[in-house]
Amino acid sequence: MIPYGRQTISEDDIQAVAKVLRSDWLTQGPSVEQFEDAIAARCGATYAVAVSSGTAALHVAALATGLGPGRRLWTTPNTFVASANCALYCGASVDFVDVDARDGNISIAALTQKLEEAEANNQLPDVLIPVDFAGKPCDYHAINALKEKYGFVVIEDASHALGAEHQGNKIGCGRFADITVLSFHPVKIVTTGEGGMLLTNSAEFAERMRRFRTSGITRDGALAGKDAKGGWDYFQIDLGFNYRLSDIHAALGLSQLTRLNHFVEKRNDIADRYDRAFTDLPVRPMNRREGDLCAYHLYVIRVAAHRRKALYDHLHAMDIRAQVHYIPVHTQPYFENLGFQWGDFPEAENHYHEALSLPMYPAMTDGELDQVISEITQFDFSR
Numbered sequence: 181m182i183p184y185g186r187q188t189i190s191e192d193d194i195q196a197v198a199k200v201l202r203s204d205w206l207t208q209g210p211s212v213e214q215f216e217d218a219i220a221a222r223c224g225a226t227y228a229v230a231v232s233s234g235t236a237a238l239h240v241a242a243l244a245t246g247l248g249p250g251r252r253l254w255t256t257p258n259t260f261v262a263s264a265n266c267a268l269y270c271g272a273s274v275d276f277v278d279v280d281a282r283d284g285n286i287s288i289a290a291l292t293q294k295l296e297e298a299e300a301n302n303q304l305p306d307v308l309i310p311v312d313f314a315g316k317p318c319d320y321h322a323i324n325a326l327k328e329k330y331g332f333v334v335i336e337d338a339s340h341a342l343g344a345e346h347q348g349n350k351i352g353c354g355r356f357a358d359i360t361v362l363s364f365h366p367v368k369i370v371t372t373g374e375g376g377m378l379l380t381n382s383a384e385f386a387e388r389m390r391r392f393r394t395s396g397i398t399r400d401g402a403l404a405g406k407d408a409k410g411g412w413d414y415f416q417i418d419l420g421f422n423y424r425l426s427d428i429h430a431a432l433g434l435s436q437l438t439r440l441n442h443f444v445e446k447r448n449d450i451a452d453r454y455d456r457a458f459t460d461l462p463v464r465p466m467n468r469r470e471g472d473l474c475a476y477h478l479y480v481i482r483v484a485a486h487r488r489k490a491l492y493d494h495l496h497a498m499d500i501r502a503q504v505h506y507i508p509v510h511t512q513p514y515f516e517n518l519g520f521q522w523g524d525f526p527e528a529e530n531h532y533h534e535a536l537s538l539p540m541y542p543a544m545t546d547g548e549l550d551q552v553i554s555e556i557t558q559f560d561f562s563r
């Protein structure tokens with residue numbers, strides 16, 4: 181079976197985890213701190229805060245920006261549901277901005293228009309979550325120009341994009357977003373099993389995110405407006421959560437991180453080979469890099485909508501587990517119950533009808549890649 185994505189675990193990764201199991205710390209401890217420092221250094225961010233998943237990271241980021249009832253968050257429909265759910269966890273409202281057909285990222289034209297309308301109706305968003313779909317950075321130059329004009333906070337969902345570069349800078353460096361969110365789910369660029377990370381250059385956001393990660397607790401009496409009574413003191417000043425990452429997970433991430441460059445190179449090599457193989461086929465590869473470095477979490481093609489299911493079924497019959505990214509979030513039953521419906525975001529829906537994610541992972545062999553390419557080359561697109 182050839183999956184659409186999978187982890188790459190080395191003997192060093194296994195040893196790193198075993199070492200933690202023999203140590204004094206299992207949950208958040210020295211390995212988490214080392215992992216945070218290593219990610220911050222790699223991405224060029226001032227602060228990194230590790231949490232238990234990408235979903236938890238989005239929740240904590242939204243809380244840190246002050247999102248709550250009466251506030252508004254916008255994201256795109258072409259993403260995993262977590263990018264939208266974080267607004268609802270906070271009691272805020274969520275809305276979507278349609279995508280650009282070329283790369284599946286947020287459409288700057290649609291965003292510009294929606295912001296103009298929202299300003300006229302006094303409904304401007306407090307937070308925008310652009311998603312670097314498949315690992316290709318969004319147009320942050322344009323997004324930040326709009327941010328300057330309208331004053332929203334940018335939380336970048338870079339769950340697909342660890343290791344990507346935009347305009348010569350690393351994703352997560354703090355130039356593109358106020359907070360950048362990473363996920364370490366096994367199919368992502370680097371894994372901890374489950375895990376997530378928040379990157380920011382704001383000391384204030386970092387402090388709040390650390391507190392929301394740990395039940396809203398601080399040891400700093402001054403922050404709570406209380407006098408310290410003893411070494412045992414702690415003060416809960418926010419309604420936080422237990423979103424800690426364990427040292428077991430962090431040790432895996434730290435070991436994986438040493439191979440990040442290799443992972444991204446391998447993913448780009450595979451993308452190059454797919455791109456070349458499809459030049460004369462009715463298959464449109466997305467997320468070409470155009471000067472940026474794409475992390476290629478996914479390799480997404482678009483094919484004629486009426487042949488997409490047949491191609492998917494054919495590949496599955498050959499034990500090649502292609503996937504579809506994404507079912508537009510606004511069409512999920514939960515979001516339909518909130519009043520969204522098919523037709524609301526046509527480009528995201530067109531994308532959904534035509535998209536297929538082909539197998540893409542660093543340990544993919546030449547033989548596996550040849551097999552996928554050969555099945556697609558032989559597939560009858562004309563019917």
Ligand SMILES: *Cc1c(COP(=O)(O)O)cnc(C)c1O
Pocket residue numbers: 233234235236259260262263311337339340363364365374375376
């Ligand atoms: C994977 C993913 C998430 C959620 O990450 P988890 O670690 O699985 O909670 C959020 N957004 C996007 C775009 C993702 O791909």
